[in-house]
Amino acid sequence: MINRGGLEVLSGGITSRGANVTTIEASNLVKAPKVIADAVELRGELTVDNPRRAIQCRLIEGRQGSARRDGALHLNTRGGGEVVIGNAGAASGLEVHGDVRAASTVVTRSALAVCFDASGDPEPGDVVRLVAGSGRAGRVAKDADPTVIGVVVPDAGLLMGGPLSSGKVAVALQGLVRCKIDPASGPVQPGDLLVASAALGQARAVGADESVSPGSILGKALDVVRGGMVHVLLHSG
Numbered sequence: 001m002i003n004r005g006g007l008e009v010l011s012g013g014i015t016s017r018g019a020n021v022t023t024i025e026a027s028n029l030v031k032a033p034k035v036i037a038d039a040v041e042l043r044g045e046l047t048v049d050n051p052r053r054a055i056q057c058r059l060i061e062g063r064q065g066s067a068r069r070d071g072a073l074h075l076n077t078r079g080g081g082e083v084v085i086g087n088a089g090a091a092s093g094l095e096v097h098g099d100v101r102a103a104s105t106v107v108t109r110s111a112l113a114v115c116f117d118a119s120g121d122p123e124p125g126d127v128v129r130l131v132a133g134s135g136r137a138g139r140v141a142k143d144a145d146p147t148v149i150g151v152v153v154p155d156a157g158l159l160m161g162g163p164l165s166s167g168k169v170a171v172a173l174q175g176l177v178r179c180k181i182d183p184a185s186g187p188v189q190p191g192d193l194l195v196a197s198a199a200l201g202q203a204r205a206v207g208a209d210e211s212v213s214p215g216s217i218l219g220k221a222l223d224v225v226r227g228g229m230v231h232v233l234l235h236s237g
Helices: none
Strands: 023-026 034-037 039-042 046-048 054-057 060-062 073-075 111-117 127-131 136-139 148-153 158-160 168-181 193-196 203-205 219-221 228-234
Touching: 111 136, 111 148, 127 168, 148 228, 168 203
Parallel strands: 023 039, 034 054, 039 060, 046 073, 111 158
Antiparallel strands: 111 168, 127 136, 127 148, 148 168, 168 228, 193 203, 193 219, 219 228
């Protein structure tokens, strides 16, 4: 049955196993087991605190008091279930204008990186330095270069100064990454300290009795390798 005039409930309530609507306006709490809507506009607050309750919509806009003041959106305040934004194949996720506050943050990607303008064409795995006078990141080509800053990565758990665009690269400064090793420099063992190699964009292990300049240490190797790529725990030193 289709009601062309709408539905107004002056007292009591509505009990239903499900509701399919085009729009819904809620002044307090939405407690229906499931609401599917194109848009939800809230004059008060919206609380979803039970894993069995779900609200699926393309847009949620919260307003409290008036159209000029945003209200709060509370999700799973009692149930503690996770809140998922997007999916594994989504091109974009969550955008926040303002601060993000959390008791803890778990990031699946293992590097902290900074977005730099690129000099040349560095690629993931390249060891890069700060190009003098330009502020750009370019591949190392000097042995034990003290201007080394990190390793180019395809993505990062935390990217500062982003987003990435044409002509920019993400340079990991801390964390666990993979970088290129100069095959001519000899084998690398787990625990070896790494510095820049004279080979373009590559690193090498520091010799047992070798003294290197302050700031030239790239990180610590975690694999056995002779050339190719090695897992490195990045740190400055």
